[in-house]
Amino acid sequence: MNPFSVLDGRVAPLDRANVDTDAIIPKQFLKSIKRSGFGPNLFDEWRYLDHGEPGQDCANRPKNPDFVLNQPRYQGAQILLTRDNFGCGSSREHAPWALEDFGFRVLIGSSFADIFFNNCFKNGLLPIVLAQQEVDELFRQCGATEAYRLTVDLAAQTITRPDGKVIPFEVDSFRKECLLNGWDDIGLTLRHAEKIRAFEQKRQADHPYYFA
Amino acid sequence: METQTLYEKLWSSHVVHQEADGTALIYIDRHLVHEVTSPQAFEGLKLAGRKPWRVSSIVATADHNTPTDHWEQGILDPVSRQQVETLDTNIREVGALAYFPFKDARQGIIHVIGPENGVTLPGMTVVCGDSHTSTHGAFACLAHGIGTSEVEHVLATQCLLQKKSKTMLVRVDGALGRCISAKDIALAVIGRIGTAGGTGYAIEFGGSTIRALSMEGRMTLCNMAIEAGARAGLVSVDDRTIDYLRDKPFAPKGDVWNRAVQYWQTLKSDDGARFDKVVELNAVDIQPQVTWGTSPEMVEMVSGRVPDPAAVSDPVKREGIERALKYMGLAPNTPISEIPVDQVFIGSCTNSRIEDLREAAVVVKGRTKAPSIKRVLVVPGSGLVKRQAEAEGLHEIFLAAGFEWREPGCSMCLAMNADRLEPGEHCASTSNRNFEGRQGAGGRTHLVSPAMAAAAAVTGHFVDVRELI
Ligand code: SF4
Numbered sequence: 001m002n003p004f005s006v007l008d009g010r011v012a013p014l015d016r017a018n019v020d021t022d023a024i025i026p027k028q029f030l031k032s033i034k035r036s037g038f039g040p041n042l043f044d045e046w047r048y049l050d051h052g053e054p055g056q057d058c059a060n061r062p063k064n065p066d067f068v069l070n071q072p073r074y075q076g077a078q079i080l081l082t083r084d085n086f087g088c089g090s091s092r093e094h095a096p097w098a099l100e101d102f103g104f105r106v107l108i109g110s111s112f113a114d115i116f117f118n119n120c121f122k123n124g125l126l127p128i129v130l131a132q133q134e135v136d137e138l139f140r141q142c143g144a145t146e147a148y149r150l151t152v153d154l155a156a157q158t159i160t161r162p163d164g165k166v167i168p169f170e171v172d173s174f175r176k177e178c179l180l181n182g183w184d185d186i187g188l189t190l191r192h193a194e195k196i197r198a199f200e201q202k203r204q205a206d207h208p209y210y211f212a
Numbered sequence: 213m214e215t216q217t218l219y220e221k222l223w224s225s226h227v228v229h230q231e232a233d234g235t236a237l238i239y240i241d242r243h244l245v246h247e248v249t250s251p252q253a254f255e256g257l258k259l260a261g262r263k264p265w266r267v268s269s270i271v272a273t274a275d276h277n278t279p280t281d282h283w284e285q286g287i288l289d290p291v292s293r294q295q296v297e298t299l300d301t302n303i304r305e306v307g308a309l310a311y312f313p314f315k316d317a318r319q320g321i322i323h324v325i326g327p328e329n330g331v332t333l334p335g336m337t338v339v340c341g342d343s344h345t346s347t348h349g350a351f352a353c354l355a356h357g358i359g360t361s362e363v364e365h366v367l368a369t370q371c372l373l374q375k376k377s378k379t380m381l382v383r384v385d386g387a388l389g390r391c392i393s394a395k396d397i398a399l400a401v402i403g404r405i406g407t408a409g410g411t412g413y414a415i416e417f418g419g420s421t422i423r424a425l426s427m428e429g430r431m432t433l434c435n436m437a438i439e440a441g442a443r444a445g446l447v448s449v450d451d452r453t454i455d456y457l458r459d460k461p462f463a464p465k466g467d468v469w470n471r472a473v474q475y476w477q478t479l480k481s482d483d484g485a486r487f488d489k490v491v492e493l494n495a496v497d498i499q500p501q502v503t504w505g506t507s508p509e510m511v512e513m514v515s516g517r518v519p520d521p522a523a524v525s526d527p528v529k530r531e532g533i534e535r536a537l538k539y540m541g542l543a544p545n546t547p548i549s550e551i552p553v554d555q556v557f558i559g560s561c562t563n564s565r566i567e568d569l570r571e572a573a574v575v576v577k578g579r580t581k582a583p584s585i586k587r588v589l590v591v592p593g594s595g596l597v598k599r600q601a602e603a604e605g606l607h608e609i610f611l612a613a614g615f616e617w618r619e620p621g622c623s624m625c626l627a628m629n630a631d632r633l634e635p636g637e638h639c640a641s642t643s644n645r646n647f648e649g650r651q652g653a654g655g656r657t658h659l660v661s662p663a664m665a666a667a668a669a670v671t672g673h674f675v676d677v678r679e680l681i
Contacts, residue, residue, distance in 0.1 A: 033251035122361035
């Protein structure tokens with residue numbers, strides 16, 4: 001996983017609540033057995049005017065000019081501004097894979113669905129929860145300013161707006177450490193292998209019926 | 213002694229290690245695997261030169277991509293076939309406690325076959341790379357969906373990194389009205405608390421109404437907990453739980469069974485246990501539910517109308533309703549009973565168990581598909597459900613009505629196989645998600661109970677099923 005420290009990036013605003021993972025990456029792309037290459041199909045049904053299928057070359061497909069990510073002013077965005085309950089629905093990790101492959105590193109919204117939120121951290125994506133008024137203000141500024149950018153500093157846990165205002169954000173210290181260092185969860189967990197084994201042996205003795 | 217909720221009991225009995233910020237390593241007893249979310253995990257494991265920690269925790273099946281008719285032709289879509297074959301190869305290499313491959317007599321939707329084979333047991337932690345893993349919480353186990361990185365993590369370490377959830381009690385009391393089922397309760401709860409209402413919580417369903425529900429009904433309810441934003445749904449153990457599990461193929465036997473039951477009987481929230489939030493519903497208020505929009509919280513009673521966005525003051529909400537109505541092709545204030553229906557789908561891990569099929573069959577018996585309905589798919593949740601239904605003659609009722617009786621699988625719940633809606637078609641569906649494009653690009657899904665789906669199939673529109681029986 002790529003470590004994350006400071007990002008100064010362009011912002012794209014996706015102004016809808018309850019964006020589900022079916023919308024982020026439609027099911028036909030879940031047939032892939034790889035974990036890369038989903039970026040061109042991110043938000044496929046909203047981004048293109050035709051129906052997408054796996055294996056297509058997306059460069060020549062008709063784009064929906066109204067969809068925010070297709071607008072010239074948001075090209076190259078690395079920060080996605082979202083509304084309530086982003087990432088609800090299916091647990092598919094293809095959703096963060098597609099966001100990351102497209103180029104996003106930070107998501108900012110008023111709330112995220114649990115499983116999706118978790119999946120982001122495993123893939124070097126930083127989801128940030130802010131209070132509703134802060135999110136509203138970011139949407140307002142982003143809409144009103146060409147090439148709107150934010151600076152996100154994970155170590156300091158701050159977002160800095162172009163007008164100089166600094167917005168602090170919360171992140172679990174364990175997740176923060178993992179993301180800052182690009183640590184692999186499995187490697188970390190296996191440091192506790194002895195403890196896991198001891199737990200397992202005791203559990204088997206106390207509850208043999210779970211070990212048939 | 214301090215009182216504990218069921219969730220707290222399950223949590224504390226599985227903590228292997230805890231970080232300073234509360235992040236814990238939780239031991240996983242049962243790992244359910246299907247073909248869509250596992251290939252990258254097995255690949256990652258192999259690339260890192262790691263071995264699965266405890267193969268006997270794994271139970272696997274192929275369900276999302278498998279066709280529901282013409283099994284003799286195999287899987288025609290080459291991409292789907294490759295995914296199912298990849299699962300075959302991975303399980304063959306790695307091993308498993310049980311594997312129910314495509315065409316196996318006990319193959320089916322992973323959340324249907326876990327409980328019916330007794331591989332889901334009270335007191336366990338159960339994970340699967342699938343959000344509807346919450347279903348298994350009906351058996352008082354801590355069950356939730358995980359992402360593919362976590363699937364790999366569980367394969368490699370038998371543990372999951374987790375933070376403790378908050379607890380919510382959804383208490384439903386009183387007797388349910390005639391023809392009202394667990395699905396109506398689930399939709400009514402989501403209508404009340406919203407699709408993000410349970411985010412960060414484990415929801416326990418309690419109260420006299422829940423105690424009176426069958427295990428199938430409890431599974432339907434816990435299945436939909438994720439649609440309320442909660443990773444896990446739970447129901448405390450009672451005699452029904454124990455009776456359901458007795459003699460299931462993988463359930464313990466003899467002395468071990470007795471010992472297990474003794475422990476399982478402690479798996480309930482203590483009297484007076486404190487929940488972070490309590491939501492109360494009266495069973496008598498719950499009417500047949502129909503969703504009209506593109507999120508499960510966009511739900512109404514069958515006697516109601518589609519909302520009018522003009523009457524909503526919150527701009528984000530109003531725009532959400534406008535967008536949903538546009539996608540669904542519905543005018544504001546349309547009576548639910550006037551929404552046209554093109555297809556009907558009875559199936560999915562929410563409502564494809566034997567009881568669901570019985571509930572639909574009662575309505576269908578002696579009637580036929582309405583002429584305006586293009587197709588009615590009945591897709592049992594597993595091979596065992598299918599055989600049971602056939603033994604009871606239910607399939608004959610469906611076939612006589614002009615419905616299609618299919619092979620088990622996820623089917624048109626998410627339309628990864630060939631079963632799907634055409635753009636613009638409305639579907640009365642017993643599944644769990646009405647998101648844009650969920651049942652096929654441009655398809656319009658209305659979530660209902662099996663009885664309500666059957667009623668729509670025979671009348672051609674949404675109707676209060678109580679008018680039919
Ligand atoms: S039936 Fe639907 S919700 Fe259930 S596991 Fe299959 S695709 Fe997912």
